[in-house]
Amino acid sequence: MTGIKDVAKRAGVSVSTVSNVLNNKKNVGAKTRERVLKICEELSYHPNVAGKGLKSGKSKTILFNFSDFDRSFYLKIINGISDYLNDNDFDLIICTDKSCEKYMNSTMTAGSIILDRKMQDEVLTRIASENYPIVVLDRIMTNPYIKSVVVNNYEPMFELIQGVIDRGYRHFAFVGGPEETADNKERFQAFRDALEANHIEFQQKSYFAGNYREKSGYTAAKILMLSRELPDCLVCANDNMAIGAMKAFRENGIRVPEDIAITGFDNCDLAEAMGLTTVSIPNYERGYIAARYLIENVRGQRNVETFKISAKIIWRNTVGHREIL
Amino acid sequence: MTGIKDVAKRAGVSVSTVSNVLNNKKNVGAKTRERVLKICEELSYHPNVAGKGLKSGKSKTILFNFSDFDRSFYLKIINGISDYLNDNDFDLIICTDKSCEKYMNSTMTAGSIILDRKMQDEVLTRIASENYPIVVLDRIMTNPYIKSVVVNNYEPMFELIQGVIDRGYRHFAFVGGPEETADNKERFQAFRDALEANHIEFQQKSYFAGNYREKSGYTAAKILMLSRELPDCLVCANDNMAIGAMKAFRENGIRVPEDIAITGFDNCDLAEAMGLTTVSIPNYERGYIAARYLIENVRGQRNVETFKISAKIIWRNTVGHREIL
DNA sequence: TTGTAAGCGTTATCAA
DNA sequence: TTGATAACGCTTACAA
Numbered sequence: 001m002t003g004i005k006d007v008a009k010r011a012g013v014s015v016s017t018v019s020n021v022l023n024n025k026k027n028v029g030a031k032t033r034e035r036v037l038k039i040c041e042e043l044s045y046h047p048n049v050a051g052k053g054l055k056s057g058k059s060k061t062i063l064f065n066f067s068d069f070d071r072s073f074y075l076k077i078i079n080g081i082s083d084y085l086n087d088n089d090f091d092l093i094i095c096t097d098k099s100c101e102k103y104m105n106s107t108m109t110a111g112s113i114i115l116d117r118k119m120q121d122e123v124l125t126r127i128a129s130e131n132y133p134i135v136v137l138d139r140i141m142t143n144p145y146i147k148s149v150v151v152n153n154y155e156p157m158f159e160l161i162q163g164v165i166d167r168g169y170r171h172f173a174f175v176g177g178p179e180e181t182a183d184n185k186e187r188f189q190a191f192r193d194a195l196e197a198n199h200i201e202f203q204q205k206s207y208f209a210g211n212y213r214e215k216s217g218y219t220a221a222k223i224l225m226l227s228r229e230l231p232d233c234l235v236c237a238n239d240n241m242a243i244g245a246m247k248a249f250r251e252n253g254i255r256v257p258e259d260i261a262i263t264g265f266d267n268c269d270l271a272e273a274m275g276l277t278t279v280s281i282p283n284y285e286r287g288y289i290a291a292r293y294l295i296e297n298v299r300g301q302r303n304v305e306t307f308k309i310s311a312k313i314i315w316r317n318t319v320g321h322r323e324i325l
Numbered sequence: 326m327t328g329i330k331d332v333a334k335r336a337g338v339s340v341s342t343v344s345n346v347l348n349n350k351k352n353v354g355a356k357t358r359e360r361v362l363k364i365c366e367e368l369s370y371h372p373n374v375a376g377k378g379l380k381s382g383k384s385k386t387i388l389f390n391f392s393d394f395d396r397s398f399y400l401k402i403i404n405g406i407s408d409y410l411n412d413n414d415f416d417l418i419i420c421t422d423k424s425c426e427k428y429m430n431s432t433m434t435a436g437s438i439i440l441d442r443k444m445q446d447e448v449l450t451r452i453a454s455e456n457y458p459i460v461v462l463d464r465i466m467t468n469p470y471i472k473s474v475v476v477n478n479y480e481p482m483f484e485l486i487q488g489v490i491d492r493g494y495r496h497f498a499f500v501g502g503p504e505e506t507a508d509n510k511e512r513f514q515a516f517r518d519a520l521e522a523n524h525i526e527f528q529q530k531s532y533f534a535g536n537y538r539e540k541s542g543y544t545a546a547k548i549l550m551l552s553r554e555l556p557d558c559l560v561c562a563n564d565n566m567a568i569g570a571m572k573a574f575r576e577n578g579i580r581v582p583e584d585i586a587i588t589g590f591d592n593c594d595l596a597e598a599m600g601l602t603t604v605s606i607p608n609y610e611r612g613y614i615a616a617r618y619l620i621e622n623v624r625g626q627r628n629v630e631t632f633k634i635s636a637k638i639i640w641r642n643t644v645g646h647r648e649i650l
Numbered sequence: 651t652t653g654t655a656a657g658c659g660t661t662a663t664c665a666a
Numbered sequence: 667t668t669g670a671t672a673a674c675g676c677t678t679a680c681a682a
Contacts, residue, residue, distance in 0.1 A: 001430055003675055014653045019677055029651055044451060050375040050432045051675030054658045075400070082421055091427065094419035096407055102416065105326050107375045107658075126369060273598040328659055339669045344661060354667055376659030379674045432674075 002043045011039045022047060053107035057131070061091040061108070062294060065100045066115040073268050073283045074115070077137075080287025081113060088295055106131050110298045113137065113290045117181060133297035135290045139182050140306055147297060148306040149290045153186040153265075156279045156311045160263060161194035163313065164233055168322035169261055171231040173206040175220045175241045184212075187237045187265060206231065210241045217241025221248035230260050232322060239264035239271045239278055246274060246318070257320035267314055277319040281311045327368045336364045347372060378432035382456070386416040386433070387619060390425045391440040398593050398608045399440070402462075405612025406438060413620055431456050435623045438462065438615045442506060458622035460615045464507050465631055472622060473631040474615045478511040478590075481604045481636045485588060486519035488638065489558055493647035494586055496556040498531040500545045500566045509537075512562045512590060531556065535566045542566025546573035555585050557647060564589035564596045564603055571599060571643070582645035592639055602644040606636045 008015045013032060020028050021036040028036075039045075053059045064081055066074050078094065085092050090110070095103060098119070104112050104127050111133045114124060121141055128134045128145035140148045161172075174191055177184035188207075195202050208223065210216030217236055221244070224230060236242035242264030249256055256262055264271055267280035286309055296303055333340045338357060345353050346361040353361075364370075378384045389406055391399050403419065410417050415435070420428060423444070429437050429452050436458045439449060446466055453459045453470035465473045486497075499516055502509035513532075520527050533548065535541030542561055546569070549555060561567035567589030574581055581587055589596055592605035611634055621628055 001432075001675095005675080015675090016654080016677080017652060020652090023677080027651065032651080046426055046430075048379075048430065048432055048675050049427050050379045051658090052677075054373075054375045054379060054660090054675080055677045057658075078421065086422070091422060091424040092420070093428070094421070095417070096403065096419070097411070097416060099416040101371060102374050103418070105371075105373065107326075107373055269595055270598050273595050326659095330659080340659090341661080341669060341671095342667085345668090348661080352667060357667080373659050376674090377661075379658090379676090380660045380662080382674075 001048075002045050003048065004045075007036065007039050007043060007045050010043065011036045050107075057106050059106065059108060059110045060089065061093055061110060062291065062298075063100060063103050063109040063112040064092060064094045064115070065096070065112060065119060066094070067096045067118060073266060073281075076283035077115070077287035077290075080284040080289075081291040082287075083284075084288045084291035084295070090295065101127070104132070104134075111135070111294045113287075113294055117178070133294060135294045135297075137286065137290060144302070144304060145297070147293050147304040149286065149293065150306065150308055151183065151281050151286070152308045152310050153183050153279075154190040156313055157187045157190035157265070158194045160277075160279060160313050161191055161235065162198070163315070164235075164261065164263065164319055165194070165198050165200070167319060169232040169319075170200060170322075171233070172200070172202060173208065173220075173224060173231040173234050174202075175208045175210045175217055175234065175236040175245065177210060177212040177237040177241070179209065184237050191235055210237070212238050212240055214240045214244035214247075217244030218248045219244075221245035225249075225252055225254070230254070233261040233263070233319070235263050237265055239266040239268045239276060242276055242278070242318075243270055243274060246276070256318050261319040261322075263319060271314075271316075275316045275318060277316045278314055279311045280314050282309065285309065326373070327370050328373065329370075332361065332364050332368060332370050335368065336361045382431050384431065384433060384435045385414065386418055386435060387616065387623075388425060388428050388434040388437040389417060389419045389440070390421070390437060390444060391419070392421045392443060398591060398606070401608035402440070402612035402615075405609040405614075406616040407612075408609075409613045409616035409620070413616075415620060426452070429457070429459075436460070436619045438612075438619055442503070458619060460619045460622075462611065462615060469627070469629060470622070472618050472629040474611065474618065475631065475633055476508065476606050476611070477633045477635050478508050478604075479515045481638055482512045482515035482590070483519045485602075485604060485638050486516055486560065487523070488640070489560075489586065489588065489644055490519070490523050490525070492644060494557040494644075495525060495647075496558070497525070497527060498533065498545075498549060498556040498559050499527075500533045500535045500542055500559065500561040500570065502535060502537040502562040502566075504534065509562050516560055535562065537563050537565055539565045539569035539572075542569030543573045544569075546570035550574075550577055550579070555579070558586040558588070558644070560588050562590055564591040564593045564601060567601055567603070567643075568595055568599060571601070581643050586644040586647075588644060596639075596641075600641040600643060602641045603639055604636045605639050607634065610634065 004015050004018050008018045018036055021033050062085055082092055103109050113135045115137045124134055125143055128143055134146045136148050176188055208220035234245055242262050246256055246262055264276045264278035267278045271278045329340050329343050333343045343361055346358050387410055407417050428434050438460045440462045449459055450468055453468055459471045461473050501513055533545035559570055567587050571581055571587055589601045589603035592603045596603045
C-alpha cells in the first residue's frame, strides 16, 4: 500500500509537507504543492482513513445503521441521506449489524443515524457525546447529543380511520406491529381514538399482534377467517402485513374491498401495485433531513429537539363504500 | 473515548496484557484475564478498529459496494452476504459511493464485494492484491486477486424467448439496459440468437436503449405506441423497465397480454404483484456465494475462477397464447 | 516555506 | 506470566 511516506520520498519533501498539501494548508509553496499533487496522482495515493481518524479524531464519514431486510423503502432513506452527505462533502457507510458499535466513535465516523431497533437506547446514550452526535429515526430519546426524527403517525392514522368510517365501515380489526415500538403504539392509539370519537366499540379479540412482516399479516388474516364473522375492515400497522393479509384473503376467495376492506401504512412500492389504501411516508425526505440535522450537530450547532415529519393518506381501492345499514 | 490504556490502568496491568487478553493469547494468567475482562465490561470498552487495523494490517470487516437505488433486490444480496459473514465472524459495511475506495485497503477492510458499475475495472485491478482480494458481481474480470460471480443470463433468456415463440408470438421489440454491461449484452445476444434459431427477423428499429430504470421502459413503450403497429411481444432486459412499459400501455388502454405480451428479467417483488413473466435471479444466494468466495480468498485459499449462478424462468400472465395465423 | 518529532489506539517483539 | 517499546499512517505544534 502506498503511503504518505512514499509520496514524500518521491517528491523529495517531508511527510508534513505532503500532509499540508493534501489538507489545503496555505503554508506550502506553489511549485511544491503542484509537484506533490502530481506524484500523488502518479502513485494513485489515497490517504489512509484509519491513520487520519486516529490522529485527528475527526472523520468525514457518517454511519447509517439499519437491519430489517423485509422493508425495501430503506433504500429511499439511504438515497436521501446519501444525497445530503454528497452535497456536504461527507461520506456514508452503512452497517446492518450490532457490530456497527465498532464504527461509532470519532476516529472512525463523525456521527451516526440509527434506524435499527436492536440498537438499544442505553447503548446509544453511552456512545453519544459532545463530539459524537447521533440521530435516531422512529424513536424518541431525550439526550443532549441525540436528535430524534420521527414520523407523525397519529394524525394521518386518525384521519384515515375517520375516512374509512365516513365511507360506511363499522366493524374493525387491527394487526399491530412490534408492541414496544413507538410508531406502532402511536398508530394503534390513533386507531382507538378514532373509533372512540365515533362511538364504535373495539374488542381486544380483534387485535392481532404482528411484527411488521408480511407473514404475520397473512397469519392474522387466516385466524380472522376462522371466526364466525369477518369485520368490515382490517387495519394494519404497516403495508407488509396488509399485503400478507390481502394474499390470505385472495387465496380463500374473499374479495377486497367487497367482503373486507384493508388499510396499510408506509406506501411501499408494492402498495401502489396492489392498490392498497395506505399512508405515505416521505422516506427520501426522512433520510435527507436526518442527515442534515446530523451534520449540523457534527458542526457544533446543537439542536436535538425532536423533529416530526408528516405523512399523508393515499386512498386506493382496498377501501370502497359500504352501505350503511 | 475509553481506550486500552484506561483498562490497563484500572486493572493495574500493562496495555500489552490487556491486548493479549482480548486477543485470546495464552500467555496470560487466569486471574489476570478474568480481572481484565471484568474491567472491560465495566468500562464498556470496545477496541478501536482504526488502531487495530493500522497496526495489524488485518481487519475482520468486509466492504460491499453498490449504488443503484432503483433496484431493491439489492437488499436480498446484502441479506445473503450478511448471513454468511455473521456465521464466519466477519462484519459488513456497505458503501454506496465512489468514496468507498478509501475503505478498500487492508487496514480498514479484509476485502470487498463490488456491484456498482461505476467502480472501474482499472481501479479494482490496482487495488486488488495478495492480501486484498475482491469479488465482483455482474462482470467478468481476469485478475489473480479478483473473483467474478455472474448470473448465467444467456440460457434462461434463450429459453424464455423460445417459450414465447412456442406460444405463438412472432413480432418482437427489445428494451435494453446500459449497453456496456455484460449482463445486458448477454441478454440481448440470447434474445437475438433465439429469434435467429427460429428464422424470425429482428430489425434495429425495434431495439430501444434503456438504462434499467422504470422510466426508460415507460418511455420506450410510449415511443412504441407512436409507430404504426405494435409488436406481439416486448422483451425487456429487466423488470423495472418491463413494469414501466406495462404502466405506459395500461395508461393508453392497451391490454397485456391480449394486445401485447411483456417479459422482464430479475423477478423483483413488484414482478410478482404485477404478474410479470420474468427470469428469477437467486439474489440471496448470489450474496451468500460472493461472501463465501471472498472469505475463502481472504483466508489465502486462492480461487478466482469465474462462478456462474443459474436463473430460472417464471411464467406469469403477461405472456399468453397467440393464435398462429 | 519546509522539516522534525510527538502522539492517536492498537499489536508484536523481545526482554524481564 | 508480564511489561517496555517500536511501529502502523497520519496530523499538528513547533523549530528551523
